[in-house]
Amino acid sequence: MxxxxxxxxxxxRNRVAQFRAQVGRRIDGSLTEDEFKPLRLMxxxxxQLHAYMLRVAIPYGxxxxxxxHQLAMIADRWDRGYGHFTTRQNIQYNWPKLRDVPDMxxxxxxxxxxxxxxxxxxxxxxxxxxxxxxxxxxxxxxxxVAELLRQWSTDHPEFQFLPRKxxxxxxxxxxxxxxxxxxxxxxxxVERDGAQGFEVIVGGGLGRTPMxxxxxxDFLPQADLLPYLEAIVxxxxxxGRRDNKYKARIKITVHEHxxxxxxxxxxxxFAELRPAFSGVDQQILAGIEAQFAxxxxxxxxxxxxxxxxxxxxxxxxxxxxxxxxHRDPQxxxxxxxxxxxxxxxxxxxxxxxRVMADLAExxxxxxxxxxxxxxxxxxxxxxxxxxLIHAVLQQHGLATANIGLISDIxxxxxxDYCALATARSIPIAQEIATRFDELKLEHEIGDLxxxxxxxxxxxxxxxxxxxxxLGLDRAGVENYQITLGGDHTQTAALGARTGPGxxxxxxxxxxxTIVQTYLDIRSSREETFIETFRRTGMTPFKSALYxxxxxxxxxA
Amino acid sequence: MSREFTPKVxxxxxxxxxxAIWLTEDxxxxxxxxxxxxxxxxxxxxxxxxxALSQHSVAVGAYLAEAQLGEWGPQPVHFREIxxxxxxxxxxxxxxxxx
Numbered sequence: 001m002x003x004x005x006x007x008x009x010x011x012x013r014n015r016v017a018q019f020r021a022q023v024g025r026r027i028d029g030s031l032t033e034d035e036f037k038p039l040r041l042m043x044x045x046x047x048q049l050h051a052y053m054l055r056v057a058i059p060y061g062x063x064x065x066x067x068x069h070q071l072a073m074i075a076d077r078w079d080r081g082y083g084h085f086t087t088r089q090n091i092q093y094n095w096p097k098l099r100d101v102p103d104m105x106x107x108x109x110x111x112x113x114x115x116x117x118x119x120x121x122x123x124x125x126x127x128x129x130x131x132x133x134x135x136x137x138x139x140x141x142x143x144x145v146a147e148l149l150r151q152w153s154t155d156h157p158e159f160q161f162l163p164r165k166x167x168x169x170x171x172x173x174x175x176x177x178x179x180x181x182x183x184x185x186x187x188x189x190v191e192r193d194g195a196q197g198f199e200v201i202v203g204g205g206l207g208r209t210p211m212x213x214x215x216x217x218d219f220l221p222q223a224d225l226l227p228y229l230e231a232i233v234x235x236x237x238x239x240g241r242r243d244n245k246y247k248a249r250i251k252i253t254v255h256e257h258x259x260x261x262x263x264x265x266x267x268x269x270f271a272e273l274r275p276a277f278s279g280v281d282q283q284i285l286a287g288i289e290a291q292f293a294x295x296x297x298x299x300x301x302x303x304x305x306x307x308x309x310x311x312x313x314x315x316x317x318x319x320x321x322x323x324x325x326h327r328d329p330q331x332x333x334x335x336x337x338x339x340x341x342x343x344x345x346x347x348x349x350x351x352x353x354r355v356m357a358d359l360a361e362x363x364x365x366x367x368x369x370x371x372x373x374x375x376x377x378x379x380x381x382x383x384x385x386x387x388l389i390h391a392v393l394q395q396h397g398l399a400t401a402n403i404g405l406i407s408d409i410x411x412x413x414x415x416d417y418c419a420l421a422t423a424r425s426i427p428i429a430q431e432i433a434t435r436f437d438e439l440k441l442e443h444e445i446g447d448l449x450x451x452x453x454x455x456x457x458x459x460x461x462x463x464x465x466x467x468x469x470l471g472l473d474r475a476g477v478e479n480y481q482i483t484l485g486g487d488h489t490q491t492a493a494l495g496a497r498t499g500p501g502x503x504x505x506x507x508x509x510x511x512x513t514i515v516q517t518y519l520d521i522r523s524s525r526e527e528t529f530i531e532t533f534r535r536t537g538m539t540p541f542k543s544a545l546y547x548x549x550x551x552x553x554x555x556a
Numbered sequence: 557m558s559r560e561f562t563p564k565v566x567x568x569x570x571x572x573x574x575x576a577i578w579l580t581e582d583x584x585x586x587x588x589x590x591x592x593x594x595x596x597x598x599x600x601x602x603x604x605x606x607x608a609l610s611q612h613s614v615a616v617g618a619y620l621a622e623a624q625l626g627e628w629g630p631q632p633v634h635f636r637e638i639x640x641x642x643x644x645x646x647x648x649x650x651x652x653x654x655x
């Protein structure tokens with residue numbers, strides 16, 4: 001894992017001191033809110049419905065145990081004893097007081113963390129595959145590149161006042177677990193003729209105008225990465241639609257100009273920039289890569305795992321659902337579900353954070369990940385240790401066996417916290433999870449991703465959910481639109497709307513209708529929801545959801 | 557024809573705590589909407605909003621929100637404003653804690 005060098009430490013400490021002075025000047029009246037707002041946003045501090053919210057960056061979703069312990073301490077000392085892990089692999093505190101925020105940032109700096117560029121029109125926290133460095137299907141660990149991008153983009157003088165926010169995601173595997181096609185820039189590490197480079201995807205994004213990203217180059221040599229990304233952001237910075245906030249993201253620029261024109265402009269800018277990159281960036285990258293050396297994996301019998309798997313059905317169910325193949329067959333990738341039925345998706349109490357940190361320290365090479373699906377990952381666990389880990393997780397409400405199932409719902413904070421939201425997300429997620437737990441159907445249903453957003457900004461990724469739910473305000477009442485057929489992976493697709501939305505009291509029933517329709521029409525137990533949808537299209541689901549309309553059409 | 561003016565309250569977030577506050581008749585701020593000034597005249601509403609926006613050291617992001625007279629005083633109309641009077645639905649935090 002990356003450890004701050006002297007420059008990083010001094011930079012972050014200096015920023016905390018600056019922000020402390022800015023907060024002081026805001027409180028004593030020297031700064032107005034208009035003057036203060038851009039300063040607080042640069043440091044991740046929002047003002048939401050009920051309180052301030054501090055969004056802390058977890059670069060590429062990677063944490064060590066000490067950092068997770070510190071997040072727990074901050075939650076206990078300055079917040080309400082919990083934190084909310086987000087779809088951008090960050091953590092949000094929902095209840096800080098303005099006076100306390102500089103101390104919270106100081107505590108983050110103590111463990112090499114910060115909240116810089118988690119808001120505002122800047123390059124945001126770079127996200128990555130949450131199985132990086134552990135997955136069996138990986139070309140290379142994407143995190144060294146993600147860390148290089150963090151260093152390059154942090155306080156980059158040209159990119160502090162962009163037309164809008166800018167998000168980059170990186171993966172090192174063909175299977176896309178980082179939603180790279182729905183980012184402003186998506187990077188996939190690829191190999192060609194024995195050399196590593198990148199497939200570069202540009203202009204993806206969700207929100208008001210969802211777009212799947214387009215390939216701007218299918219192979220960019222590794223050494224060209226920074227000048228090429230600088231060229232992309234620079235071209236957009238110049239021609240992006242600053243006149244209209246809703247058309248300012250690069251997806252609109254790419255859409256309006258076409259990928260071919262954008263490629264030509266980027267190539268021209270790249271030709272100007274490339275000579276300025278003397279190779280220092282590659283030296284820095286090599287230094288970063290050394291810090292991401294794989295942990296020493298122990299070789300030992302996996303008999304304790306096999307015994308527990310054979311004897312304990314609860315353990316077996318959890319192992320079948322929450323484990324993923326590690327590149328080393330004696331090891332496993334563990335996903336800890338933050339989606340207990342009826343709980344808030346992505347929330348962890350300070351106590352749960354400490355439990356996970358301790359497990360990582362003892363059994364997981366001191367490493368944790370936050371997934372964009374709002375769960376926690378222990379990436380390198382020896383299988384012999386799994387029964388013990390499972391037992392500890394059970395004691396702390398962390399052993400829910402539902403990864404990838406219908407109750408493993410992504411949900412944004414929605415109108416329970418967010419000032420931008422148009423409806424609530426959390427209660428809808430809670431009710432759906434509770435309902436399908438009562439029905440005892442979720443293992444029968446299998447792979448099904450529900451994603452819920454409380455407004456069109458789509459923090460809950462609803463466009464790429466197999467079932468997407470969007471909360472809206474319809475004449476002063478919460479109303480929920482459904483989309484079907486979205487896909488966040490390497491076969492990315494945007495969902496299509498079923499038809500008119502549903503009031504809050506009907507949305508769980510509507511989801512149940514969709515799922516029952518799937519169970520009725522799937523060709524076999526092996527055919528997943530998304531496969532069935534692709535085979536049948538919208539018609540059977542629409543007929544089931546809107547029977548009166550269908551009957552009226554038949555009668556006409 | 558312009559729409560008929562409907563009653564309003566001036567609301568904002570507290571600078572330090574960040575929670576919802578409402579403007580009172582005597583130029584103070586309250587954490588209980590029922591204590592707020594119910595504004596029934598459009599021009600008066602604009603003056604009260606201007607006053608609130610000048611309160612830099614107390615209130616952030618002041619705006620006029622729909623309200624109606626209830627048994628104990630002004631009440632919110634829209635669900636967003638109702639949530640602001642109590643807190644989130646997943647934890648008993650916010651104003652509902654002390655209610």
